[in-house]
Amino acid sequence: MIIQLDTSIDGDKKGRIEAALQSLHIDFYPVQTQIGHYFICTPKQEFDIRGIGHLDGIKDVHRVSGAHKMVSHKWKVDRTIIDCGDGVRFGDGEMTIMAGPCSIESEEQIEKTVEVLKRNHIKVMRGGVYKPRTSPYSFRGLGMEGLLLFYKHCHRSGIKIITEVMESAQIEKMLPYVDIFQVGARNTQNFNLLEALGKIDKPVLLKRGISGKIDELLYSAEYVFKSGNEKLILCERGIRTFENSYRNTLDLNAVPILKEKSHLPVVVDPSHGIGIRKHVPQMALASAAVGADGLLIEVHETPEKAVTDGQQTLNFMEFERLVSRLYALENVL
Amino acid sequence: MIIQLDTSIDGDKKGRIEAALQSLHIDFYPVQTQIGHYFICTPKQEFDIRGIGHLDGIKDVHRVSGAHKMVSHKWKVDRTIIDCGDGVRFGDGEMTIMAGPCSIESEEQIEKTVEVLKRNHIKVMRGGVYKPRTSPYSFRGLGMEGLLLFYKHCHRSGIKIITEVMESAQIEKMLPYVDIFQVGARNTQNFNLLEALGKIDKPVLLKRGISGKIDELLYSAEYVFKSGNEKLILCERGIRTFENSYRNTLDLNAVPILKEKSHLPVVVDPSHGIGIRKHVPQMALASAAVGADGLLIEVHETPEKAVTDGQQTLNFMEFERLVSRLYALENVL
Amino acid sequence: MIIQLDTSIDGDKKGRIEAALQSLHIDFYPVQTQIGHYFICTPKQEFDIRGIGHLDGIKDVHRVSGAHKMVSHKWKVDRTIIDCGDGVRFGDGEMTIMAGPCSIESEEQIEKTVEVLKRNHIKVMRGGVYKPRTSPYSFRGLGMEGLLLFYKHCHRSGIKIITEVMESAQIEKMLPYVDIFQVGARNTQNFNLLEALGKIDKPVLLKRGISGKIDELLYSAEYVFKSGNEKLILCERGIRTFENSYRNTLDLNAVPILKEKSHLPVVVDPSHGIGIRKHVPQMALASAAVGADGLLIEVHETPEKAVTDGQQTLNFMEFERLVSRLYALENVL
Amino acid sequence: MIIQLDTSIDGDKKGRIEAALQSLHIDFYPVQTQIGHYFICTPKQEFDIRGIGHLDGIKDVHRVSGAHKMVSHKWKVDRTIIDCGDGVRFGDGEMTIMAGPCSIESEEQIEKTVEVLKRNHIKVMRGGVYKPRTSPYSFRGLGMEGLLLFYKHCHRSGIKIITEVMESAQIEKMLPYVDIFQVGARNTQNFNLLEALGKIDKPVLLKRGISGKIDELLYSAEYVFKSGNEKLILCERGIRTFENSYRNTLDLNAVPILKEKSHLPVVVDPSHGIGIRKHVPQMALASAAVGADGLLIEVHETPEKAVTDGQQTLNFMEFERLVSRLYALENVL
Secondary structure, eight states: OEEEEOTTOOHHHHHHHHHHHHHTTOOEEEEEOSSOEEEEEOOSSOOOTHHHHTSTTEEEEEOOOSSOOTTBTTTOOSOOOEEEETTEEESSSSOEEEEEOSBOOOHHHHHHHHHHHHHTTOOEEEOBSSOOOSSTTSOOOOHHHHHHHHHHHHHHHTOEEEEEOOSHHHHHHHGGGOSEEEEOGGGTTOHHHHHHHTTSSSOEEEEOOTTOOHHHHHHHHHHHHHTTOOOEEEEEOOBOOSOOSSSSBOOTTHHHHHHHHBSSOEEEOHHHHHOOGGGHHHHHHHHHHHTOSEEEEEBOSOGGGOSSOGGGOBOHHHHHHHHHHHHHHHHHO | OEEEEOTTOOHHHHHHHHHHHHHTTOOEEEEEOSSOEEEEEOOSSOOOTHHHHTSTTEEEEEOOOSSOOTTBTTTOOSOOOEEEETTEEESSSSOEEEEEOSBOOOHHHHHHHHHHHHHTTOOEEEOBSSOOOSSTTSOOOOHHHHHHHHHHHHHHHTOEEEEEOOSHHHHHHHGGGOSEEEEOGGGTTOHHHHHHHTTSSSOEEEEOOTTOOHHHHHHHHHHHHHTTOOOEEEEEOOBOOSOOSSSSBOOTTHHHHHHHHBSSOEEEOHHHHHOOGGGHHHHHHHHHHHTOSEEEEEBOSOGGGOSSOGGGOBOHHHHHHHHHHHHHHHHHO | OEEEEOTTOOHHHHHHHHHHHHHTTOOEEEEEOSSOEEEEEOOSSOOOTHHHHTSTTEEEEEOOOSSOOTTBTTTOOSOOOEEEETTEEESSSSOEEEEEOSBOOOHHHHHHHHHHHHHTTOOEEEOBSSOOOSSTTSOOOOHHHHHHHHHHHHHHHTOEEEEEOOSHHHHHHHGGGOSEEEEOGGGTTOHHHHHHHTTSSSOEEEEOOTTOOHHHHHHHHHHHHHTTOOOEEEEEOOBOOSOOSSSSBOOTTHHHHHHHHBSSOEEEOHHHHHOOGGGHHHHHHHHHHHTOSEEEEEBOSOGGGOSSOGGGOBOHHHHHHHHHHHHHHHHHO | OEEEEOTTOOHHHHHHHHHHHHHTTOOEEEEEOSSOEEEEEOOSSOOOTHHHHTSTTEEEEEOOOSSOOTTBTTTOOSOOOEEEETTEEESSSSOEEEEEOSBOOOHHHHHHHHHHHHHTTOOEEEOBSSOOOSSTTSOOOOHHHHHHHHHHHHHHHTOEEEEEOOSHHHHHHHGGGOSEEEEOGGGTTOHHHHHHHTTSSSOEEEEOOTTOOHHHHHHHHHHHHHTTOOOEEEEEOOBOOSOOSSSSBOOTTHHHHHHHHBSSOEEEOHHHHHOOGGGHHHHHHHHHHHTOSEEEEEBOSOGGGOSSOGGGOBOHHHHHHHHHHHHHHHHHO
16 A cells, blocks of 8 residues: 655655554654655554545555565556656656667767767667676776767757666766666666665666566666665566576567566667677567667667677667668657 | 478489498488488488489488487578468468367357457467366367267368377278368377377478477487478477466467478477466467467356366457457567 | 275176166276276266275275376375386385397397396386387387397396387287387377377386476376276486577476376386486486486496487496495485 | 795795796786785786796795686685684584574574584684665675674674674774674675675675575685685575576585685585475585584574564474484595
């Protein structure tokens, strides 16, 4: 059960509601986000909602069966729209493309990518500065130095930045320069990181775990929301299966299911989803057709020379061709 | 290596080629299909192709590295088109929709379905008469009796029939009434069945195994081809993964990969692919966008009353709405 | 619900029971095996068992909740013992080792293997004569010719034969020479084959499917039992997972679970279970420790030269060392 | 390639070796652990080892092909023994049992568990104080307060403590009270945590990821080692598969493979491995038979009342019975 409070509720009224819940022996969690105040109740048994519903300061009471609460579609029927400013929105019915290199490598690389994005009316650039790598001997990203370069060029061009954060300790220093924090597939169940991201007021894009169940992704989103941040975007990026003809198995079933279960926007990363450059465009088109709210695509001037993920990265020409097909497709859907 | 022979080659010339191969100690398999004569060679070591290429009766010699031979894209650059007659074709660039109930249940059911198909310009009806069922206590299909009813109504309406065959012993009696033999996911590696289907001259639609690898599907197709039947259609229908929010995980990565590796048409079964009725249309749209040559969709007048698979079956209205969206999408792609 | 009938029941009494079931609108399946007569009932709703229990010819009535009936532990509390004669038994508390080459290759190979088995008091020899192969270009076994050789040498030495059957059409000719019919992992859900094996009076060893669920294996066993053959042995042989460091992932969890759910003996194939020769002995020991009723082990005089599966086959010395460790282990357990 | 340095090497000599490597254009990583100094080299091409091997301060040069270096069996042929003091050792050929509740709940619970452990000559107690939970609404552990209680009772009884650490920020405060830091399956690829654990001088038990590949586990161990901590124990705890008859699929194949590839001790957690209380003992026996260096077993006085994981936790009587069977088994193996 979710008790939604008046946004202007004062401490006294809040206290009286808490007291009422305690007197009914109902377990509850107070949640305060950028947008609202809530009590999430996980009662052990049925109780009469009328004992609470009339109290001052309560805007609405929602019964939410099932294990997920705040992220559930059951209490919030309208789809959530994440507004990043400057016309960048997720979940409003239009598809938002995010593109850029796997790793930020150099100032020149950023400049050229920004130019391509602008020419194609794309307003969000991706690029990793902290890279989680299976092997400790692989390139680990340019770190804050790379982020500052990234920011310099994007900021002046009105391009938003999405980049991965790997641990709580990085959040504070990254905060001024990042528009959307990405949580990678290896960190989907890094609960300390999720809670730390719940305490900031920037959108969080949460990737599904490498073998993450739909339910687990929703629980992870619940962690962020419960900690105070409603600005959440879910991302399907391929799962691990027995099939070894491709890097991951893009699971587009996840898109309609996540939209059925949750009110949050759902985007797809076709680059990781198949991991093979020449097939990325088709998977991107399929992602658009299935109803994704956005796409996360790896692009590089010369994928052959990219320090990471070149095998699944489009070059500029391939990317521009794809974008025009995506726009055409979107017009029909 | 594939040695493609003149279609009019006589026994003498064939014998001379065989002798030449033997003298070079090359393992070979003679293959004769509806369309061509071939020798498939699996030499243990490199050899000089010139020792053979000049012989009379040889049309072409193709080097095919990799384990798959006849089904490989490497020797047959053009995509194969399977022509079922009356304008029903797979692989010609247009998408062919096959639709109908999971199981044939009654004459009335067939009639009503045929009517819907005709109204929507769909020329292939699916419907099971032999049903592979996990439990021996489940409905197993109407058998030949059902097939005769199925044939009666489709034949007079110019609708082609696709239906599943479960064992070699069924082929002969089914042959006059079936236009496309479907091999189900549990029989993808039933090699005796595959070889038996290699000996007939009707198209075979081969479903990917429940946890079938791409390579295994291609090998299974190779079994049919090698036994003499080139008329093959591959079908992605969802794989088994850890995810239990849906019946199967539709693996659309398989479509571009199969088309890269093989010259055969590739269709998708979105009904089994997600197994949830309300999400089947979106998965069908995604399948079209990814480049499928056809779709296999479960449709029933009243899915709630279907004896099998009702939970993933569209009703007539849902189906017609989907078809019009598919046609619109196809116009853009 | 399972109605167990008197073994000497006559047609009249049977008819009266059938009539009683019909009058109660209970769906039922008559089953007659080597050992007993049964009616398996799958009633759609609760009913009063007393309306039937008193009828003449009924030995016992067992309520069996759950989907599996005849193979379930719920009605048959004692473990089933499969007696193959000459002291070869499965499920009596002792572990029965079956060993031999993947494929029967030659008379000499059989003779040498028989000798090793005899020296180690092993009474069942495995060896494939019909080989299901992923690729149509691989060795497919010596067929009936191989089986006759196999039989000649085993029969005179008092060694039992277990070998794989691939399709119904092979059963009749194989029947005189085979002691245990093995159904391979690719045929676990070949329901026509299962039903055909239900009609003979020889034990059937049923391998778990390549990605077969526990429930599916039990349903497949149910197919054989329901068709008339109670002599069933279940076999864990490794499943398909994401891990590619070994051929399959041996799932020893399956042993206690299958024994909990079913009354049938459960054996393990550690050779396929890990697929790496040097690690087979440890997996065999683990299989013994977990409570397997038997083991299926690949052995060859010179594994390096075996036509199939050499990479997972023990040589004679390795095998003999393993057997003595297994016997020592069994004494403690 | 691993260059092992003299333990007493001084800065000058080290500098000369670095200079030599640089002059040969070899990428290298200096590593300093509790036990040794190393340069790990990842040269891009072959080079003449003699240009380096003669330099002062070099103890040995090991060629290590393959991607894993420090954890590889290729350079360190002897198995590593992790000595926790007071006779608690991993990897010396004897099996070390670690047991205790999933979560530390109360002082009384700790006392009773300690008593049972002592009676059975078990010297390591497990117990979680920081619990990673899928849902944010689940019990999250008693935290430092619980750890202090845990320490108080174990310390005075000579029992070692193994407990899970969830993020870098927790390490410092936990350090005085923990004997072995456990990294859970959700954190196997939390690289920041791994690097932080590389900087302390306490053993780290690293669980395989929920769908972690063998190679990934070894890479994660490499992270810890490279950061300075050689005291590593690997743990198989079941993987995620399609099978849903048990919580996880215990993958005992992993034990011989990890011991083949790495010199580190390998333990097994049969409680998570099957997740079903009554079958834990058999999986523990199988783990012992396959060669595990230790076991991690969940035990609670009244599993039915345990706040977490009760369904897979043994009660004291079941545990003691298992321990005596394990000791008997170990004597034979």
